[in-house]
Amino acid sequence: MNERQRARRPGGRSARVGAEVHQAVTDLISERGYGNFTVGEVAARAGVADSSIYRRWGSLANLLTDVALTRLNARSPMPDTGSLAGDLRTYAANVAREITGPDGLAVVRLAVALSSMGQQGVQARDDLLAERTRQLQSMLDRARERGEHAPDAFAVLDHIMAPMYIRVLLGIGPLTPEYVDGLVDRLL
Amino acid sequence: MNERQRARRPGGRSARVGAEVHQAVTDLISERGYGNFTVGEVAARAGVADSSIYRRWGSLANLLTDVALTRLNARSPMPDTGSLAGDLRTYAANVAREITGPDGLAVVRLAVALSSMGQQGVQARDDLLAERTRQLQSMLDRARERGEHAPDAFAVLDHIMAPMYIRVLLGIGPLTPEYVDGLVDRLL
Incomplete structure (x- = not known):
């Protein structure tokens, strides 16, 4: 099982982080509109490290699409x-x-x-x-x-x-x- | 003939101002995207007064649509x-x-x-x-x-x-x- 598969297993910490990151993206879209925020700002809002977002989604574009x-x-x-x-x-x-x-x-x-x-x-x-x-x-x-x-x-x-x-x-x-x-x- | 009709007569200063304002809008859209500039910034770029733009187009929305x-x-x-x-x-x-x-x-x-x-x-x-x-x-x-x-x-x-x-x-x-x-x- 590689890092990405482990990060995506259902339940537990991974699911909580996913939900928090999704909510942060939804809030930032609502406040600023698409294209007006960075991965760093999503991470800060969700209380996770930038690297967690890059490891799981790879890019801001992928994260927006996943949401x-x-x-x-x-x-x-x-x-x-x-x-x-x-x-x-x-x-x-x-x-x-x-x-x-x-x-x-x-x-x-x-x-x-x-x-x-x-x-x-x-x-x-x-x-x-x-x-x-x-x-x-x-x-x-x-x-x-x-x-x-x-x-x-x-x-x-x-x-x-x-x-x-x-x-x-x-x-x-x-x-x-x-x-x-x-x-x-x-x-x- | 009211103010607005006079401003819209073909040729002369009015046509030049119209062309300069249109060009300023086109440039600002290209540089910043829609919704990321003001009438004041269009006016400054085109070298005209804000009031000239409001008198002729009424609003930024009308100006964008005219362009x-x-x-x-x-x-x-x-x-x-x-x-x-x-x-x-x-x-x-x-x-x-x-x-x-x-x-x-x-x-x-x-x-x-x-x-x-x-x-x-x-x-x-x-x-x-x-x-x-x-x-x-x-x-x-x-x-x-x-x-x-x-x-x-x-x-x-x-x-x-x-x-x-x-x-x-x-x-x-x-x-x-x-x-x-x-x-x-x-x-x-």
Whole structure:
């Protein structure tokens, strides 16, 4: 077991440190915005050494992405309703609720910030996208295994997620249930 | 003729001041990013009084939006090719070229910044959207007058613009001509 695996075991001190670091990042984003704080400031806020953060996450970009992914997975999990239409409608409704909430532009802000953070930022952004795409693909694969005709994951991104994000970004609203369901129906 | 109309007459000192202020804004965005400079700093850079900026633009949010709209209108004008498919393909290709360029996320960054600037920011963002939507609607109205069946402007935003923007934001690329034309064909 190497250092990184040991640091990630569930429970105990490692879990407490993880939670404290995540909370420090969430607070600093809220107070200053993405890109306006350092690993040292996160460490000081969380009461841990800088080296603990670098050992566990490798970079500020990875840490920001881990915090965002944890939040996304908790608040917008991929549903499993038994039908593709049900899954996509539930997922789209969850995303619509999240992105019209108080910190709705969080993912957009994060993506913009990471794209200004050089190669580490780009890699972290790619990792985040890959993980969420993998989860979405599992949902679509389940539909195919049931014999349903499923779009590919990028079509879901292009024609369900993207319109909702751009409407929130440009202040075109509200995202009514009829509008959100309409995006799903149009794709299917 | 009121003060504001006089300030906006073409040519002469007013045009020079307008160009200098626009250049100062462009430089400050490039150096510091949106939201990290004041009207006073723009004025100092452009060699004009703060009051000149407030009289002409009313707020920093309006000034940022005017600069963005001037750039959009110059670089992504609404085409008039004689057919709706031609217009939409040309427009989509222009947008794809712009948003994959060196400052491709400019409009996204501006929209994020304006949404953090209170009521003036939201109003400026709405004005920018309204102006570009008005231009797009004119293009769609010309198609209808020729007897073509045209989608509404928000459908163009949802299914042509939004997917391209989200792909650039998330680093999913490139936006090939086949992909861009495919978005247009799918909508039509």
